[in-house]
Amino acid sequence: MILKRVFLNRLSGTWMLITLVIILSLPLVIGIALYLKASPIFESQSLYQLIVSTDWSPCNGNFGFWPFIFSSLYVTVLSFLFAAPICLFAAIYLTQFSSKRLIQLMHPVIDILAGIPSVIYGMWGIIIIVPFVSDVLAPLINIKSSGYSILAGGIVLAVMCIPYMLNMLIETFNTVPIGLKEASLSLGATSWESVKHVVIKKSYPGIISSFGLGIAKAFGETLAVMMVVGNMVQLSFNPFEAGYPLPALIANNYGEMLSIPMYDSALMFAAFILLVVVLVINLVFRYFIHKTQSQ
Amino acid sequence: MNKQKEIEELFFKFLSGFATYSLIAILGFIIIIIFVKGFGALSLDMIIKTPKGGYYYGGEGGVLNAIVGSLYIAFGATFIAILIGIPAALYINVHLVRYKRIQNTIRYFLDALWGIPSIVYGAFGFTLMLFLGMNASLLAGIITVAFLITPIIIRTFDEVLSTIPKGLHEASLALGSTRTEMAFKVMFKQGFSGFITAVLLAFGRGIGDAASILFTAGYTDLIPTHLDEPAATLPLAIFFQLSSPIPEVRERAYAAAAILTIIILIISLTARGFSKKYSKSNLK
Known part of the structure; x- marks a missing residue:
């Protein structure tokens, strides 16, 4: 009886902690995922160029x-x-x-x-x-x-x-x-x-x-x-x-x-x-x- | 001198009162426009039929596929968000109750998470979907929306839990209960009004959000029967039909908007009613 309660306590305590960690790491995960997906573009253009350039012609590779x-x-x-x-x-x-x-x-x-x-x-x-x-x-x-x-x-x-x-x-x-x-x-x-x-x-x-x-x-x-x-x-x-x-x-x-x-x-x-x-x-x-x- | 003071006082009182009443006017204006436009086009067919052939050229049919799709996504996402959000909120208020600093830091990050725009969640969901090799589907939509609404559930529930007096924790622990029993039998019960409000708030946000499911849920004229099928949603149905050049199709967008607005109104008012009703019967 007591063992079961202690076990349940452990189990749910762990689950609670896991959910909290999942949700707190979410912005980091989103950031990393988006950055990795975006990274090919840094090879052709520098970050500064990407932001200040006004030439938007995706077909020519200008972003x-x-x-x-x-x-x-x-x-x-x-x-x-x-x-x-x-x-x-x-x-x-x-x-x-x-x-x-x-x-x-x-x-x-x-x-x-x-x-x-x-x-x-x-x-x-x-x-x-x-x-x-x-x-x-x-x-x-x-x-x-x-x-x-x-x-x-x-x-x-x-x-x-x-x-x-x-x-x-x-x-x-x-x-x-x-x-x-x-x-x-x-x-x-x-x-x-x-x-x-x-x-x-x-x-x-x-x-x-x-x-x-x-x-x-x-x-x-x-x-x-x-x-x-x-x-x-x-x-x-x-x-x-x-x-x-x-x-x-x-x-x-x-x-x-x-x-x-x-x-x-x-x-x-x-x-x-x-x-x-x-x-x-x-x-x-x-x-x-x-x-x-x-x- | 005193005259000038009085005039200033009156002027600013009037100005601030005007700002307040103008908000009520704006809301009334929006709702009236949506309903007047929407009810003109609303018919029973809109609610009980899926789009038939030629629907997007003004043919027969309704938006049942979108209504059902939206409900599926909102229910599914809310369910996942509850599974993740409620334990997380309880953890903050049960296990971390002695560490004020950590509690505040976590709340700080959760608040910031709440602010992330839904289009970013959409782009992330899309990336995740490609990464896992899924297609645009009900499941992908549900997962993306779940990410979006979990912070809302946690913070809303947490806000109520944090007002529960510490004496109740101590009494429960002193009687020999474990922390889990305390969390679910005492905290959860005491914070039940917060739970309902949190769920309704998240559900409302989930059913109305379009930017996050634009990439992930796809669009179809059929009612989805499996998790891996694409699903239509009300916001997207409105959005697509509004951009049609044919007037009848645009009329239907207005009708769909009226349906969505009614759903949102019901959810908002129920949430407020619930939080009032339960906060009275709770220990304070």
Whole structure:
């Protein structure tokens, strides 16, 4: 009886440890696998060349990733500019000013926004945002645009990132001790002044981290962006032009990548870049959060 | 001076309130658009029939193959994720409970793992699939999605487990139970609401994700009967049909999107309901 229990204990303890090790080694395994798959491409081009070259002609063996990296950065920055202020103000309102009932209502709203699959956002983008960009925004400044553009990608991406950033911001503001705010109020500050000078100042690291993680999330988002961004290899600062972010490059070309030499290495290299960028951003900002939490 | 303060106060209160209510408006806007567009094209045929000949030119049929395929993949992946994720979460909270530093480091890495984009998991799954000599199949899709959702299960479950008072551990151990018995009979029971939430969250993510199965699950008009057959999925069905030039086919994408949205809504609301219901009856 006791032997059986001890045996069971050993067995399940080992299984628990194995599962934990499996899952923790996953990023390393993914990284190594993608790197090995991508490594043939380093023989023909240097890493620096791959990243800064703008010449993308797979048939001639030229793989310049700059147009894709540029598009990814551009869409991400745009989406951040749209989403960040909304998230910041909404988080302030929900944690400082709002009634209990509104908070109760907002919980499922955030949950559902976060749960809607990216393909649905993409479809919504095609139905609403793309025509909005081509028929309303572009004529405003006398530009012709098909609507499938960096701008449309940025808007859709912003909506997708809002629940993610908002959640983290709310958590951050909730950790500010109420006593601090009360002290500020009792010194005669208005409630907005105490938010501005106490709550925001106190949660500065948390705000920066939430923004950083939101950016990482936006950088890796695939399907929704790909559906509205136009997918054309070009370098343009005009947000009404089409772009071609890295994730879209991978997703669009998996079918034909076996017929052109080195093409699959190039795509795996793209995946490798995504992994490294997102993982590094995540590790840095999460470290920030963990550091401030443990203090 | 005071006037200026008041105006600033009012302005920012209004601005932040506006931001909050605009979020509700955005969600309502998205859901309404999806449902209005979708219900116009939704019919019983969409749900109970697989695509017939000429379906992609506007012929008869439905997306039953994609609905079933998505459910298979989501259930399969969630099952694997439970097998890996639950023991891992229990290990963090039972065996490592005395090592705060290790616990925090593990959580830190898991959080980072959660952030990896699904297209990267897709590319990795594809590489793994070629390495093992598999074809695009139900099994490959399930494994890839399982990788994607395991960190979600672990972290969500772990979050609840970590709030269980240490006294319960000690009481259970003092009564002579082994750590395994303590893990499954005390911790698991206490954290059951977290378990349900974690599973539903992971299931919702699994059924809605497209980028990870784009390479690995393939696409077919048939309902898969074996693990090594390709499987259609709802997100990909929407994606492919949307890019069709024929209006009727695009209409069907809207209908499929409405079906997927309803599934996601049910899952989200159930998850929230469950975590509320059980957190009340739990010891706190």
